[in-house]
Amino acid sequence: MTRSRRPDTVLAHAGRHPRANHGMVNPPVYHSSTVLWPTVAAMDQAHASLESGVYSYGRVGxxxxxxxxxxxxxLEGGHGxxxxxxxxxxxxxxxxxxxxAGDHVLITDTAYGPTRRYADSxxxxYGVEVEYYDPLAGEGxxxxxxxxxxxxxxxxxxxLTFEVQDVPAxxxxARTRGILSVLDNTWATPLFFDAFGHGVDVTVHAATKYMVGHSDAMMGVVGAREKRTWLKLKTHAVQAGHxxxxxxxxxxxxxxRTMGVRLQxxxxxxxxxxxWLQARPEVAQVLYPALPGSPGHEMWAHHFTGASGLFSIVLQPASAGQVAAMLDGMELFQMGASWGGYESLILPTHPEKIRTATHWKAAGPGVRLHVGLEDPADLIADLEAGFDRLRAAA
Known part of the structure; x- marks a missing residue:
């Protein structure tokens, strides 16, 4: 499947080869660890290759x-x-x-919390110099x-705070200095942000989120724009047991197959x-780049083709007890750490506790929402009841 096909067509057809699988529309699932070879030569060839169609062990591919x-x-238009x-x-x-060891890496100060913990710990x-930078640094x-x-x-x-970076800048x-770039593109997916087209070398996705889309599987995927980078990543994946x-x-x-329609x-x-939240008196700010007036909207409109269902709000000053009263009684917006599934989720956030390169100062507490596939009128009613509880707890 070539990139010349439009994204929705790629989603429906890429990775499927019915004629090679007895006409079955979905690829078969191979439950296998052991691979058998007819000859020593075939075994040696399998162990020497990382290319597709040559198999040595279930863990390798x-x-x-x-x-x-x-x-x-x-979908990404990369090598692999x-x-x-x-x-x-x-x-x-x-x-x-x-x-x-001895290398220096720059990581955006707004990175996913577990990414920061992995880098720091x-x-x-192992001797890598980790430095966090202002996500709005741009060419600076x-x-x-x-x-x-x-x-x-x-x-x-x-x-948590949804700053839109000037990725091309x-x-x-980085490219002028021979420095590689890696982008976590989970929020937009390749459908809404063309990472390789904007100069990124490597992408990472928590495919658990929108790619799986049903909150029923754990999955990650790394994409590479060029073959040499893919080989380096694949070799390490094999060596590390990924x-x-x-x-x-x-x-x-x-x-x-359904990611396109779900994301819309x-x-x-x-x-x-x-x-609706933007007009509520309890809300000081909505942090959703697709929303006009939200921070980063102009950059988002210039570089992205769509937005997902994840965003944050900053409440007016409120106590921790008030926020808990709001969230504890939610019926549709349940508290859960993941997102990207069909269901709506909500969590309190504390970005000020993890940043080191920049200072997060907001009018009041932060709340992150994932808006699912329910009827939005019902979701709004759930939030309205939550605001009633927040005010009652004052």
Whole structure:
């Protein structure tokens, strides 16, 4: 499946080969660890190759993993993709494969919390110099480059506070110095942000979120724009034992087929809820780049083709007890740490506790929402009841 096809067509067809599988519309699921070879020569060839269609062991790859990876690579327009067991596994694969002791890495200050913990507790322990930077640095990122800077890590929009980074400016600055760029593109997916088209070298996705889309499987995937980078990532994945289970891979393939229509509905619902929230007296600010007037909207409109269902709000000053009263009684917006599934979720946020390069100061407490596929009128009613509880607890 080539990139010349439009994204919705790629989602429906990429990674499927019915004529090679007895006409079955879905790829078969291979439950296998052991691979058998007819000859010593065939065995040696299998162990010497990382290319698709040549198999040595279930952990290294199978037709099931390749079907999903082929579809993701076709959607992104890159050389290839590598499936792993979770979004965090995708993050640590990309960082660990591309960095070594003595290297310097720049990571956006708005990065996903577990990404920060991995960088601080594992990369730093193995001699990598970790530095966080202002997500709005743009081309000014070059002022932070050192002789040993090997990688710039981006996440746009950023976790919890949704700053939109100037990805083309940052990747262009990095490229002039031979520095690789890695982007966590989970929020937008390849449908709504063309990472490789904007100069990114490597993408990471928590495919658990919108790619799977049904809150029933853990999955991560790493994409590479060029073959040499893919080979480096794949080699490390094999050496480190990264892989994904066949049933989770099947669920991820299934989720991809409907990701386009689901994301459109997530965006439609989220905009309705965000506009309603924007007018509420309890809300100081809505942090949703797709919403006119929200921080980063102009950059989002210039670089993105859509938005997902995840955003945050800043409440007017309120106590922790008031926020708890609001959230504890929610019926549709349940508290859960993941997002990207069909269901709506809500969580209190504390970005001020984890930032180090920038200072987060807001009018009041933060709340993150994932707007699911329910009727937005019902979601709004649920939030309205929550605001009633918040005021009653004052």
């Amino acid at each position: 199978s037709p099931t993993s390749e079907a999903f990876e082929e579809a993701v690579a076709a 993709a590598i499936s792993v067991s979770s979004g965090l596994a995708a993050v640590n694969l990309a960082l660990t494969a591309l960095l070594k 594992v990369l730093a322990r 990122i070059q002022e932070l480059f050192r002789a040993n800077t090997q990688l710039v890590y981006l996440e746009s929009p950023g976790s 940052i990747t262009a600055a 892989c994904a289970g066949p049933d989770d891979l099947y669920l991820a393939q299934r989720g991809l 509905r997530h965006q439609e619902n989220a905009l309705k809820v965000a506009r």
